[in-house]
Amino acid sequence: MIIHFCPLCGTPTIRRYDGGRERDACPSCGWVHYSEMAVGVGALVLRGERVLLVERGIPPVGRWTLPSGWIEQEETLETAVRRELKEETALDGRALGVICIRNIPKMARNELYVCLLCEVAPDVEPVPDGEESTQARFVHPSEFDSLDLSLFSRFVVERYLALRPQPWPLTADFPYREAYPDAAIFSPF
């Protein structure tokens, strides 16, 4: 990917050797283009043996997936997954931890998709927003074959249900909290 203008200050970029290769860089403020990343989050929410899935109203329309979406610049994985749950299912949730990370390097951008085990109140039913999600409900795995279910969502659900691993929780004692008050660490320790 070619970056013609600095995204921070708008100055036309130059090519500069940095970190082992030629990169687009800003001669004014010093910004260097290392990579394009896109980070998505997905929520795995269980209710007994059933799992919360949504039917997409945006391409690929009709595909069933875990509630998911791209994170915003200012969000952590935790705040992003709570927002996506709320948007696509109207459920208020809480992330218990990370259970799976998918990484696909592409030419346009290097993609990370992080699945978090989440919990929601036991007695509230999901409601789709009618745009991003056209259906939202708890689905039993015996129904999977009858749905146009995302292969990755299916992989996550089936492996999780088979193995029930401990998620990597959000660690409370961030070591330099003062510098990054909104930062988050997910780890097994």
Ligand SMILES: [Zn+2]
């Ligand atoms: Zn700049």
